[in-house]
Amino acid sequence: MQILTPEFSCFATDAELIAQVAHLNTEYRKGSPLVTDAHFDALFTELEQRQPDHELVKKVQPEPLQDSKGRIAHSRPMLSTEKSYEPAEVKSWLEKIATFTGETLANGTTLIRISPKFDGCAGRFDKDASAKLITRGDGNFGNDFTHLIAHGLVFKGYGEIGEVICDEGYFQSVLKPQGVVHPRNFVAGLISADTLSPIGLKALKDGAVHFVSYDDHPGNVTVTLSAVMDLLDTVEASLIANCPYRTDGIILQVHDEQIFKSMGHGSRSHHAQLAKKIAGEPVEAEITGINWQVGRSGRVTPVLNIVPTEMSGATVSNCTAHHAGNVKAQGIGAGAVGLYIRAGEVIPKLLKVLKPSPNTVLPEECPCCQSELVWQGDFLNCNNDACEGRIASQLEFLTKTLGIDLIGRKAAEKLAKAGVDCVGLLSITSEKLIGAGFGAGQAANILSEIDRVKTNPIEDFKVMASVGIHTLGKRASKNLLSEYPLNALLSGITETQITALSGFADTKATAIVDGLEKNKALLSFLAQFFVQITPSKLVISNDAPLIGLNVVFTGTLSSGSRNEVERNAEMLGAKIQSSVNGKTNVLVCGANVGVSKTSKAAALGVKVITEADYLMMIG
Ligand SMILES: [Zn+2]
Known part of the structure; x- marks a missing residue:
């Protein structure tokens, strides 16, 4: 159909005009408008004037718009959330908020809300416009899943925006045994299915599928701007561990609605909101038991044995569970199912217990020395200073921190068993090592390794x-x-x-x-x-050659690396600056220094010298 331009619409017959408006309207509602809004309005106004009673004109309450895939339009765009993975990204986002509110990151009191980031399907209950539940989709058009309400979808909270998600306990006990792999996929299936499966219908009827509103979720916490970075790890771990739904991170946002709105949004997300996601895909695995290990200070910590499981390229069979309090609170033990994450080379971390153990057992005595264990906060402690487990951990930690190689956990246990403590190891003899069960060659290697570290500066x-x-x-x-x-x-x-x-x-x-x-x-x-x-503390005598001087080094130095030369200058009393400013006294130029640097220094009245001059100066 040839499209009428606005200026020629007055020459069209009524029938032509009606056909035009109907056609353009249909295409527009399918999400593929053929003309601009102004163009359409001009034709529509022409029709309205000629035939005010025509059904096209009188349709007051339009059907929700649909795109070509049959998805319906949001009454206003539903934005997604900007994603981050690193604490540094959260910090720079907080700095932007501080700038906006005129505060500092150190003292800001603006409240930041932190919520679990549910791993389900985001959607909106469009109360005002259509009373329909719509998935976020692409933000403009989403799938209608209003029909799930009639089958038993449970509303948790009153907010407009939320997540469709399956209760984790129900997933573990009912759905997983029937072969359902992931709660998110299950929910996505319910939303998009033409016909609901018997399992899906039952889950809805059992009240296990929820639409959880973000704004009034009971797990949300608010902290002041200045406290966010300190609390980030703790709050993240606790929100994920305690949420009744599968979560893949946290969402931070400015709590105050006015500030939230006035910070505005880009095309995809609100500036006042940030998701911090867990890097990598969390993995489920059953726990088969717990090994209790004694730390160097006597803390007895749980190491979980899990069914060997592939996690980002490695097969993992154990994982830390932080402390005994955690084991007690989350019901960790044989038969429990945990959710783990292993990002990069880091040891896997237990994110949350998906299904508690029917039988959680906490040790009453030390696994190494059988002393009675004592609760100190969340920790169980062995208070026996002579405990072999503690001494082995001390040996392991000492050698690792000092850079003495060759002493792993096994060797440390052997030494502790032979009555060797930290002082004992550093002054050990070949006979004693052999007596502790090391071979003669091993003993010689350990001795020369200890000597290497002893004789090098530390x-x-x-x-x-x-x-x-x-x-x-x-x-x-x-x-x-x-x-x-x-x-x-x-x-x-x-x-x-x-x-x-x-x-x-x-x-x-x-x-x-x-x-x-x-x-x-x-x-x-x-x-x-x-x-x-x-020493970390520099002792500088009053007659040191550079005392009281602010010095900048630039260019390629020949008398040592930049770090060495600067450290040496500090020991001679200099204060090292990274660039020339009004307080600089001396600029030392190595090779390849641009004119701009030296001329800036000269303009500021800074003394500019060569590296050779400098070496003369310090004698
Ligand atoms: Zn002990």
């Missing part, structure tokens, strides 16, 4: 971290040692001195003072053991 923070005080990992050790040298710490430091440093809260300080006291003998031994310990 940073003080590694030494500190190797004793395994929980609150003093490498980074915290470095912070502490940048202020107080190792010897000062060994002769005693107070909680007040520690809390005065940035990054050390009160509870941490107590644990540090405690841990230093408990590990004093081992630390004193280590302080003497190594040939050269590199």
